[in-house]
Amino acid sequence: MQNTAIRPTVPAVYRSYVTPKGRVAWRSGLLWDQFDAYLFDIDGTLLRDPGRVHYNAFSKACYEVLGHSLSLEPVTVAGSTDPRILRDAFAAAGIADETWRPHQSRLLEAICTNVARDAANMQLTVMPGVVPTLRHLAALGKWLGVATGNLESIGWLKLERTGLREHFTFGGFSDAHEQRADMIAAAAAAARDDAGVDASIVVVGDTPFDIAAARANRLSVIAVATGRSSFDHLLEHAPDICAENLEALLAAKCEEQP
């Protein structure tokens, strides 16, 4: 019974709690809703698309620009960035950098165009507890942004189609950043523009790559197991706070204070 017993695997530096909505662990003394600014990842954290419109857009774009398909099957997609996924897919296909790099901007543009064109086929699902969490943080006066490996037009499109756009005042996107840590740096800079240079900033994401990118920028991180990584796997990467989902995080707030 996963939700009725605290797993002995939670390291001693964490306090852990089992809510009716799932498990939560946090470093002692931390309050998840006391940061000044929040950088939310999109895919696997705020929402998901079983319709795979974004995923399929890569091969369609490649076909339009270069005349051949492109498989993402060998590529790690979760926690990556769109430009990095493109690079990794070409590398996996044995296509040299100098062959496709000259077409990179056209390829990225075509990915955006394809996602916009196929947007009606998206099956976007908002993750549990997302809206109440965003409302809770907004009521506390927090600065809310997205920090995503999505290209900007795709990220905003997903948020608009799920009604989540209104919750966010700034964003960090991958258009100019192949490396996730660089995207997070830009998003953190945007957060500081709004919240002040000394603002405490936390990244909220669903993969070990989100955790690593936050650490590379000396930022705190909340990991949520609503993507492909399990709660236990995320905990191995030592986030400050780990939750099975945002609903559990909210429930923990209501039922127990660190």
Ligand SMILES: [Mg+2]
């Ligand atoms: Mg993600």
